[in-house]
Amino acid sequence: MEHANNEQQARDIRKTTLEFESWGDKIIDKGEELLEDIVIPEEYFEGFYLINKTEAESTFHSKRATKYMFGVDKQKNDKLIQVILCECDSVSNAHESIIDYFMGSMANKIPRGEEKNIQVGDVTFIGYGEKVSTVIFARNNVMIAMQSVGDIDVDIQPFAEKIDNLLQKK
Amino acid sequence: MHKILPLLSIMLLFLPQIIYAQQESEQDSNVWTILWQIIIFIIIIIIIVIYYWKWKKSCKVSVVAIKFNHNTSSHTTDALNIRKNYTQEVSIPEWTSGETNPKDSPAAYSIQDTIGNTVTIKVKLGILPKTATSAEVKATGGGILGEIDSKTVQFSNGVSVPEFVEFELNHNTISGNGVKIENITWKWMYRCKGHKTWKNMDITQHRIYLVIKEPILPWIQTPFPNNQNPWTEVLEYSCDWAQNQTTLDGAASEVTTNVNQPVGNVEYDIPGGGASHYSGYPTIARFNCTAYLDRLKGGPGNGKYVNCTDCASIVVTFSNILGCELWESKMGWGFELYEIIAIGLSTWAKPWGNGFSYHEVGWKNSAGLNDNVFDGCLKVNGNPSGTRVAELPLNIPFDDSSSLDYREKLVPLASRGSCLPQPGQRTRREVY
Numbered sequence: 250m251e252h253a254n255n256e257q258q259a260r261d262i263r264k265t266t267l268e269f270e271s272w273g274d275k276i277i278d279k280g281e282e283l284l285e286d287i288v289i290p291e292e293y294f295e296g297f298y299l300i301n302k303t304e305a306e307s308t309f310h311s312k313r314a315t316k317y318m319f320g321v322d323k324q325k326n327d328k329l330i331q332v333i334l335c336e337c338d339s340v341s342n343a344h345e346s347i348i349d350y351f352m353g354s355m356a357n358k359i360p361r362g363e364e365k366n367i368q369v370g371d372v373t374f375i376g377y378g379e380k381v382s383t384v385i386f387a388r389n390n391v392m393i394a395m396q397s398v399g400d401i402d403v404d405i406q407p408f409a410e411k412i413d414n415l416l417q418k419k
Numbered sequence: 420m421h422k423i424l425p426l427l428s429i430m431l432l433f434l435p436q437i438i439y440a441q442q443e444s445e446q447d448s449n450v451w452t453i454l455w456q457i458i459i460f461i462i463i464i465i466i467i468v469i470y471y472w473k474w475k476k477s478c479k480v481s482v483v484a485i486k487f488n489h490n491t492s493s494h495t496t497d498a499l500n501i502r503k504n505y506t507q508e509v510s511i512p513e514w515t516s517g518e519t520n521p522k523d524s525p526a527a528y529s530i531q532d533t534i535g536n537t538v539t540i541k542v543k544l545g546i547l548p549k550t551a552t553s554a555e556v557k558a559t560g561g562g563i564l565g566e567i568d569s570k571t572v573q574f575s576n577g578v579s580v581p582e583f584v585e586f587e588l589n590h591n592t593i594s595g596n597g598v599k600i601e602n603i604t605w606k607w608m609y610r611c612k613g614h615k616t617w618k619n620m621d622i623t624q625h626r627i628y629l630v631i632k633e634p635i636l637p638w639i640q641t642p643f644p645n646n647q648n649p650w651t652e653v654l655e656y657s658c659d660w661a662q663n664q665t666t667l668d669g670a671a672s673e674v675t676t677n678v679n680q681p682v683g684n685v686e687y688d689i690p691g692g693g694a695s696h697y698s699g700y701p702t703i704a705r706f707n708c709t710a711y712l713d714r715l716k717g718g719p720g721n722g723k724y725v726n727c728t729d730c731a732s733i734v735v736t737f738s739n740i741l742g743c744e745l746w747e748s749k750m751g752w753g754f755e756l757y758e759i760i761a762i763g764l765s766t767w768a769k770p771w772g773n774g775f776s777y778h779e780v781g782w783k784n785s786a787g788l789n790d791n792v793f794d795g796c797l798k799v800n801g802n803p804s805g806t807r808v809a810e811l812p813l814n815i816p817f818d819d820s821s822s823l824d825y826r827e828k829l830v831p832l833a834s835r836g837s838c839l840p841q842p843g844q845r846t847r848r849e850v851y
Contacts, residue, residue, distance in 0.1 A: 252837035253752035256844065259776065262753065300719055305701045314701035318719060326684070326719045335701060350700045355693030355726050355778065356771045357753060376690045377771060383691045394700070396691050398722020400684075 256352075263351055266358065272344050272372045272387075283390045284419045285336060293411045294319045297330065310345035311335035311392065320399070329399035330408065335392040344372065346392035347385060362386065367406060369413040378402070384409040388416040478551040480572075480609035482621040483543040484512035486583055487526030491643045494633065496536045498526040500643040501628075504652045505709050505851055508644045512543070512583075514623055521602040525651045527628040529742065530665075534594045538564075541583035549577035555610040556584075557617070562603035563627055565590025569610075597665040598741055599629040600658040628654045631667055632742030636847040637706070647849060649740050652712050656682075657737045664741075671738040671745060671793050672813040675781065678733050678795035679762055679811050681725075683714040686763025687796070688724035689770055696721045697729040698848055706732035708850040723763075727779045730762060730796035732848050734781040738793070739847065745793065748786035748845035750817070750826075751777035755834035760798040760809055767800075767807065774834070777841075780812070786842040789819045799828035 251266070253259035264270070291299045297319040305314040313336045321328040333350075337343040351359060351374075362373025362384070369386050370393070376383025381404050382397040393412060397403040487498040488511055494500070502508045503525075514524035528538070546554060557569035565588055573580045604624050608617040628651070633640060638649045660677040661670040688694050697720075698706045707721060711733060714720030725733075731747040738745050755774040758767040781793035794812040801810025803823070810828070817840060818826040830838045 251753055252834075254839075256752070256841070259752035263776070308701045308704075311701060316701075318721070320719055326717075326723065329719050329722050331696070331722055333701060350694070351692070353695040353699040353726070353728060354691070355775045357773045357776045358771065359692050376692055378690045383694075394694075396694070396722070396724070398696065398724050399719075400723060402690070 260348060260352060263348055267348070267351070267374075269344065269348065273341065283338065284388075284416060287334060287336060287391065287416070287419065289317055289332060289334060289412060289415070291319075293415070294330065294408055297321055297328070300329075309349040310342040311337050311349075325400075327399050327401045328403050329397070330403060330405055331396050331398045332408075332412070333392075333394040335394075337390045337392065340371075340387075340390050343387040343390045343392045347372065347374070347387055350385060350392070350394055359385075367409070369406075369409045380404050381406040381409075386413065388413055391416055477614070478554055478609075478611040479547045480554045480556060480611075480620055481516070481545045482607050482623060483516055483545050483578075484583075485514040485524070485543075485623060485625075486512040486541040487625070488513065489539070489541040489583065489585075492641070494529055494640065495532050496538055497540070498528055499630070499633070500640050500648045501525065501527050501651055501654070502644060502646070502648045504650050504712070505646050509651065512541075514625060516621070519624065521624040521626040522651075524623070524625040525628065525654075526625060527630060527649065527651070527654060528593050529631070529633050530593055530596065530629055531632040531742070538588045538591055538593065539585050540564075540588060541585050542579075543583050544572055544574070544579040546574045546577055546579075551577075551611065553612050555617075556607065557609075558605040558607045560604045560606050561588075561590070562601050563592050563596060563599065563629065564588050564603055564625075565592065567605065593629060596629050597663040598631060598658050598661040598670055599627075599663070600655065601627050601629075603627055626651075628658050630654070630658070630741045631665070631670060634742060635739040635744050637736060637850050638740050646851070650708070650850075653708065653737060653740050656712075656715060657740050660737070661741055667741070667743045668791075668814050670741045671734070671743045671781065674738045674741075674743075675734050675793040675795045675813055676811060678730060678737070679798070681763050683711065683720070684763075685714065685723050685725045687761035687770070688726050689761070689764075691724060693726045693770065693775070694724070695726045695728040696724050698732040699726070699728060702851075704846070704848060706736055706848040706850050708736060725762060725796075727775075727777075727794075727796040730794070731779040731781055734793055734795040735847060736850060738781065745781040745783060745847075746786045746845040747779060747848060748782040749777050749779045749841040750838050751775075751841055752837065753777075754838040755831050757800060757803075757829060757831060759829070762796050778829075778838070782817070782840075782845065783814075786845040787840050788817055790817060790840075791815055792817050792825050794825070797829075799825070801828065803828065 251262045300318040300320045315334045317332040319330045370388045373386040382402045385394045558567040607620045634649045639647045661673040664670040710721040735745045784790040798809040802808040816824045818824045
């Protein structure tokens with residue numbers, strides 16, 4: 250395990266561990282326009298309803314962040330899905346936003362999406378466990394962090410794919 | 420009775436005529452009749468004068484409003500500046516006529532800051548008839564704020580003068596208590612000028628919170644009102660968890676213990692790699708206390724997962740509202756771990772098998788090597804040399820080299836050099 254003496258060094262190590270330098274290879278020369286004012290349709294989450302949607306102030310490398318919480322039953326917390334959508338002003342800032350996100354995570358290593366054949370986004374990370382209950386990805390200038398946060402783990406891969414399709418259609 | 424008296428008087432006036440109408444044969448009946456009438460007339464006049472005199476002196480007093488926090492620039496003789504939550508204020512006066520739920524009339528007092536001072540409330544009273552100029556007022560009951568001694572209140576045009584009259588809480592027991600929540604009831608009574616008997620008026624109910632001393636950041640007293648003034652929704656939990664504690668360390672320990680139990684049905688975010696959900700991205704500098712409170716009340720909040728940053732924010736925020744002086748501060752970066760029991764879990768494990776990139780706890784003083792920590796996120800092995808004992812780190816030194824401390828129980832020797840205090844990053848996250 251690499252050790253750091255300060256937060257900047259820790260960030261640099263995080264980037265190295267996650268092979269940050271290689272992320273750009275997937276999107277270079279695509280010539281895509283920046284995605285803006287994205288709204289995740291509630292109907293994408295079939296069987297769920299939108300519990301709340303909050304706008305967060307722009308922080309770090311994102312210019313606009315929106316947090317969604319979807320649930321199944323108003324009386325229970327058994328199935329909950331949280332989605333953080335961050336719009337950035339460049340592709341590289343979307344990638345930096347993934348690092349921003351992971352700087353608040355305690356795990357030293359974060360599994361890549363490819364490990365479970367998750368094909369969403371330009372760059373994808375997943376969480377730990379049997380089910381795909383966590384997906385963090387960047388598509389163009391957008392960073393998405395999704396996680397099942399209810400008492401019952403929900404496989405969120407289908408929802409992640411729908412959101413990624415939305416971003417590609419824009 | 421007041422209405423019957425004049426009627427009786429009139430009947431008495433005619434009684435002799437009725438009696439003597441049947442005795443007309445007697446010669447002196449007319450003389451006696453006149454004499455009776457004069458006597459009875461005098462009696463009636465006396466009755467009317469007495470009745471009028473009493474009527475003129477009777478009154479009806481009522482409590483219109485009560486201010487507990489009547490001096491928002493100080494809290495040494497009155498209540499602290501508080502609010503209900505991020506969006507809702509506690510209006511002053513805290514109690515107004517018609518309120519019956521104690522929670523609608525909250526007040527919080529600092530035990531240490533009020534010691535040796537005369538704590539007061541200010542009360543607005545009304546009186547009928549509006550011509551009445553004074554009455555005595557007192558209240559029994561009052562719980563920790565005590566009963567209220569009688570005081571003569573002046574009135575003008577039906578309203579107390581001054582509008583809010585100061586009453587001393589001479590029988591309060593604030594200084595003799597620890598952290599506390601109590602619903603109190605005052606049974607108010609009044610006595611009109613010249614009257615001997617006390618009459619009941621209103622019964623008022625209030626929810627009183629006692630904290631050890633003035634809340635510390637993120638909670639502020641000035642400016643007021645402000646969304647960072649202490650929230651009663653947080654006091655509800657903090658005062659309950661740290662009930663009867665008289666020391667800051669004791670209060671912080673109780674808060675940390677309750678956070679780790681865990682309240683709110685939360686658990687460590689193993690699946691997400693230990694991501695923060697209540698203090699994390701995208702609002703890293705702030706703690707979503709509203710979402711955590713929702714979780715405590717059984718709502719979804721931000722979901723069941725927490726990490727060390729979330730736990731540090733909760734411990735510090737819920738302790739500092741009681742007057743504790745903790746910091747949310749990190750240690751790092753990139754270090755191995757002994758097996759721990761993470762919050763909400765029951766087995767010894769190394770999460771993900773490869774240690775922490777950083778860790779964050781509630782930390783005292785300058786958040787340095789020799790300063791004590793409160794960790795609501797995990798339990799360490801308190802007995803490394805023998806049978807394993809789960810120990811929640813409560814007010815133990817980070818690592819003062821003289822004893823077996825926090826870092827030595829958390830991090831293997833070879834990795835301790837990477838688990839260093841980061842006091843430059845200590846913070847007290849704003850709540851929202």
